[in-house]
Amino acid sequence: MHRHRLPGDNPRAPLTGTKLPPIMGVQSVGDGHGPSQATAQVPGSGMIRIDGYGHTMYLSGNTCVIDHVNRYFLDEKVVSTTCKP
Numbered sequence: 001m002h003r004h005r006l007p008g009d010n011p012r013a014p015l016t017g018t019k020l021p022p023i024m025g026v027q028s029v030g031d032g033h034g035p036s037q038a039t040a041q042v043p044g045s046g047m048i049r050i051d052g053y054g055h056t057m058y059l060s061g062n063t064c065v066i067d068h069v070n071r072y073f074l075d076e077k078v079v080s081t082t083c084k085p
Contacts, residue, residue, distance in 0.1 A: 014041060015042060022042060022043070022078045023038065023039055023042050024047075024048065024069065024072040024079075025038060025045065025046070026048045026058070026065060027048070027049055027050065028049075028050035028054050028055065028085070029049075029051070030054075035047065045078060046079045046080045046081075048065055048080075048083055049081070049082045050062070050065070050082075050084075050085055051083065057085075064081075064083035065083050068083070
């Protein structure tokens with residue numbers, strides 16, 4: 001199936017710019033590689049990998065994800081770790 005691009009599309013591309021702050025990605029086993037590709041492009045970034053399947057781990061109550069994401073936003077603490085689903 002051919003997908004036609006619309007003017008509002010936002011295709012993936014390398015991150016550009018200088019002095020980007022570290023970002024924190026969250027990615028489960030079944031997700032694509034978007035979060036890990038983005039964090040790999042920004043020095044000092046971290047990745048929370050979910051050892052299982054699912055989305056919206058923060059909103060669904062995964063305490064491991066919630067704790068790390070809260071520390072990122074409140075204390076600017078960046079980690080790379082694995083959480084259980």
